[in-house]
Amino acid sequence: MTAELNTLRAEVRAWLEANKPAAWRPAMTNVAQEDFVALQKDWFGKMVDAGYATPHWPEGWSGGGRSLSEQKVIFEEIARADAPRLILYFVALYHAACTLFECGSEAQKEKYLPGILKGEIWCQGFSEPNAGSDLASLKTRAERRGDKYIVNGQKTWSTMAQYADRCLLLARTDKSGPPQAGLTYLLLDMKSPGVSVVPISQITGDDEFAEIFFDDVEVPIEDLVGEEGNGWAVAQATLASERGLTLVELTQRMQFGLRLLADTMKARGKDSDPVIRHELGALIPQVDAACAVADQYLQKRITGTEQVGDASIVKLYYAQVLRKLVALGTKVNGLEGQYHGGFMRGATQETGNWTLDFMNSYNWSIAGGSNEVQRNILSERMLGMPREPKTWQLDEGGKS
Secondary structure (H helix, E strand, O other), rough: OOOHHHHHHHHHHHHHHHEEEEEEEEEEEEEOHHHHHHHHHHHHHHHHHHHHOOOOOOOOOOOOOOOOHHHHHHHHHHHHOOOOOOOOHHHHHHHHHHHHHHHOOHHHHHHHHHHHHOOOOEEEEOOOOOOOOHHHOOOEEEEEEEEEEEEEEEEEEEEEEOOOEEEEEEEEEEOOOOHHHHEEEEEOOOOOOOOOEEOOOOOOOOOOEEEEEEEEEEEEEHHHEOOEHHHHHHHHHHHHHHHHHHHHHHHHHHHHHHHHHHHHHHHHOOOOHHHHHOOOOOOOHHHHOOOOOOOHHHHHHHHOOOOOOOOHHHHHHHHHHHHHHHHHHHHHHHHHHHHOOOOOOOOOOOOOOOHHHHHHHHHHHOOOHHHHHHHHHHHHHHHHOOOOOOOOOOOOOOOO
């Protein structure tokens, strides 16, 4: 740590102590949607004004241009202070921003990035009922008519879509060639005529995800990102941010999860249990390793040395370690702990309600591409192993 980083840490810590919402966990537990949204919007505004919501953005933008070490300090202090995650703005701050910075035109950056800083909420329209991990099989159509596209179809598992102002939309514009070659990337106004959103009730009691339906929705040609038919390549920039860059923050959150786990051990009288202590001791270096892998990925992004598959390593390892963390928390909490805790909106793994956290942890085995997809990317693109056959079937004997 340099003197400059120590000064930054002290500044962030002092600001969080003065500005973190008081008793925000109870305020987000068992509450109506509008209360959750109001808290998120207020906290987002404060974070943007302080420059702590966007340290990963380029220089020239509010809070942007921070070095890897500076970003890490900010994320560490936010996690240490147990400040709320900006879950409502997760897609806007990472997916949308990173896609625009990497693939958007200057006009698109000028049009949309200031809106994000002012509080516009984005969602992601990629997955469909029959196109999740196999994203190239999506069927939502975008037909070019003059200076606009006409979109028809359906998306599902779109995080916070019921609150969103805009959508990162992947649609099919051509069916004649390979599936990936016929996809186009659009920026869609969620208030456009023909857009309807239906929240999905989850096992946790949350409605974090939603379905989106498109019925002759018009998208202006200027909201095309990249070239028509090149949407697959643009989508990889979006997914890379989800698999890697966003996890710099989330891995630091796991460090706070360890503190919650230690608190639960004390509360349940298991802080002296030798078996539990052994499992905790084995888990701690794995959390540290997840943080190190995420930091390494961010360094590669900054230096321009990122390779295909680097983001998949981060995402795959995070999903594995997160599952171990919340599984141990559930074990320590015991049966009695499943009766209490309340339901917290917009949470991932850091609620302390270990049953809820355990169920939520399965999201990360799928989000941004399933674990199986990540392993295929690593084996085929990094290790040079033979690609998975695309046209195979089982014979009567069960052999391929």
